[in-house]
Amino acid sequence: MSGFEPKILAFLCNWCSYSGADLAGVSRLKMPPNVRPIRVMCSGRVDPAFVLKAFASGADGVLIGGCHPGDCHYAEGNYKALRRALFLQRMLELQGVDPRRLRIEWISASEADRYAGVVADMTEIVRALGPLNLDRWEKVRIRKR
Amino acid sequence: MGKPKLALYWAASCGGCEIAVLDIEEKILEVDASFDIVFWPCAMDFKVKDVEAKADGEIDICLFNGGIRTSENEHMAKLLRQKSKVMVAFGSCAHEGCIPGLANLYTREGIFERIYFDTQTTNNPEKVIPRPSTKVPEGELEIPVFNERLKPLDGVVKVDYYVPGCPPQPRQVWAVLEHLIQGKPPPPVGSVLGAENKTCCDECPRTREEKKIRKFYRLHEITVDENKCLMDEGIICCGPATRSGCGALCVSAGIPCRGCYGPPPDSPDQGAKMLAALSSVIDSQDPDEIQAIINTIEDPVGTFYRFSLAHSMIERNRK
Numbered sequence: 001m002s003g004f005e006p007k008i009l010a011f012l013c014n015w016c017s018y019s020g021a022d023l024a025g026v027s028r029l030k031m032p033p034n035v036r037p038i039r040v041m042c043s044g045r046v047d048p049a050f051v052l053k054a055f056a057s058g059a060d061g062v063l064i065g066g067c068h069p070g071d072c073h074y075a076e077g078n079y080k081a082l083r084r085a086l087f088l089q090r091m092l093e094l095q096g097v098d099p100r101r102l103r104i105e106w107i108s109a110s111e112a113d114r115y116a117g118v119v120a121d122m123t124e125i126v127r128a129l130g131p132l133n134l135d136r137w138e139k140v141r142i143r144k145r
Numbered sequence: 146m147g148k149p150k151l152a153l154y155w156a157a158s159c160g161g162c163e164i165a166v167l168d169i170e171e172k173i174l175e176v177d178a179s180f181d182i183v184f185w186p187c188a189m190d191f192k193v194k195d196v197e198a199k200a201d202g203e204i205d206i207c208l209f210n211g212g213i214r215t216s217e218n219e220h221m222a223k224l225l226r227q228k229s230k231v232m233v234a235f236g237s238c239a240h241e242g243c244i245p246g247l248a249n250l251y252t253r254e255g256i257f258e259r260i261y262f263d264t265q266t267t268n269n270p271e272k273v274i275p276r277p278s279t280k281v282p283e284g285e286l287e288i289p290v291f292n293e294r295l296k297p298l299d300g301v302v303k304v305d306y307y308v309p310g311c312p313p314q315p316r317q318v319w320a321v322l323e324h325l326i327q328g329k330p331p332p333p334v335g336s337v338l339g340a341e342n343k344t345c346c347d348e349c350p351r352t353r354e355e356k357k358i359r360k361f362y363r364l365h366e367i368t369v370d371e372n373k374c375l376m377d378e379g380i381i382c383c384g385p386a387t388r389s390g391c392g393a394l395c396v397s398a399g400i401p402c403r404g405c406y407g408p409p410p411d412s413p414d415q416g417a418k419m420l421a422a423l424s425s426v427i428d429s430q431d432p433d434e435i436q437a438i439i440n441t442i443e444d445p446v447g448t449f450y451r452f453s454l455a456h457s458m459i460e461r462n463r464k
């Protein structure tokens with residue numbers, strides 16, 4: 001797929017990942033421009049419907065960034081986000097969307113390099129998957145039992 | 146001015162929604178007294194040409210049940226839409242695809258193979274499958290085209306109101322009809338009628354406690370307490386992701402809610418809502434363990450979207 005630039009929507013928590021992304025910017029780290037961040041108070045604020053809506057509205061990938069385990073500003077929001085993400089990946093796969101299009105990462109406020117690395121890596125993965133076309137199933141559909 | 150004209154139609158429907166209309170019992174006489182029924186193929190002898198002969202918008206209300214699976218369903222939906230002032234998606238199939246919508250997990254080809262070649266009770270050595278047109282000595286025979294996907298009614302025409310439920314409960318059917326009969330001002334277009342605005346859990350008589358789930362069970366695997374919330378026991382109950390209005394029928398009888406009243410008002414997607422509810426009660430912080438607990442759910446898509454797959458955010462955005 002030459003010339004395809006994936007659109008990746010990132011939900012980043014205010015207290016860690018968003019600051020990490022900010023630091024990456026301030027530090028002028030080189031990153032592909034494919035990620036559009038949305039700041040949320042906590043990764044636990046990301047309703048599964050937000051993720052589905054992102055895909056339905058044209059995102060090719062969704063990244064959820066939260067504080068490292070044990071560091072969530074609201075104690076357990078990131079664990080909830082983790083459970084939701086794992087669940088969503090299974091559901092997406094069964095609905096014919098490659099689960100690698102959804103990713104959850106723990107990125108602290110000081111981990112600008114890590115943020116830039118995740119963005120670069122995810123952009124490459126989603127680029128290789130190609131545009132999300134909901135009409136074209138990405139897995140052979142289970143035909144029979 | 147004559148009585149308002151009422152049409153009832155079934156598309157890809159099991160017929161249960163037709164029975165649901167009759168389940169209002171003697172009040173059906175009041176319906177007959179208040180409306181001029183102009184089309185109701187299940188119960189009365191009308192033909193499609195009777196509808197075709199009507200002026201646009203001449204029918205006041207059309208209660209349409211069943212999903213859109215074939216070219217014929219689609220044609221009738223468009224015809225009735227054109228002839229009706231108010232189009233009501235009546236019952237889960239028309240509202241959000243219902244059980245027939247689960248077939249959207251399979252291709253049309255796969256569905257045909259399964260049904261016409263593979264089931265244990267199929268004997269079809271000549272591999273006959275339905276074709277839209279077949280040549281016979283007398284000419285060409287045509288049957289409707291089986292579409293690639295099942296769509297809810299609003300996937301093909303504009304829908305004014307939705308009445309959820311598989312089937313809608315008689316008291317709710319009557320509430321909707323009574324509203325129409327009394328000529329009360331119509332609710333805002335797009336409203337869900339014949340239901341409440343909370344979740345099934347809010348109507349449920351069972352006692353809820355702090356939930357902590359480490360394994361999910363199917364109903365036959367454990368004995369459930371008569372009064373406790375089924376979800377507390379590890380049984381998947383779609384109550385938290387389902388609109389109230391049925392009167393908590395299934396859960397009162399000890400059967401988990403399967404979700405037939407569709408998502409509650411604050412949620413655009415029932416599966417997402419259910420997944421969020423379960424993610425809050427799974428008692429683990431370890432990725433592998435969480436994965437293992439999730440994997441104890443046999444068929445998450447078919448369970449959380451049992452009635453609303455065709456209306457799920459992903460499906461709705463497929464052509």
Ligand code: SF4
Pocket residue numbers: 157158159160161162163210211236237238239243244310311312313
């Ligand atoms: S909503 Fe339920 S009762 Fe009504 S037609 Fe569909 S399957 Fe039958």
Ligand code: SF4
Pocket residue numbers: 345346347349350351353373374375376377382383384385396401402
């Ligand atoms: S989860 Fe089911 S059993 Fe529990 S309160 Fe809700 S509807 Fe009732």
Ligand code: SF4
Pocket residue numbers: 311345387388391392393394395396401402403404405406407
């Ligand atoms: S309890 Fe759930 S599945 Fe049963 S009738 Fe009510 S909404 Fe439908």
Ligand code: FES
Pocket residue numbers: 013014015016017041042043044065066067071072073074075077078
């Ligand atoms: S505040 Fe960062 S994940 Fe909760």
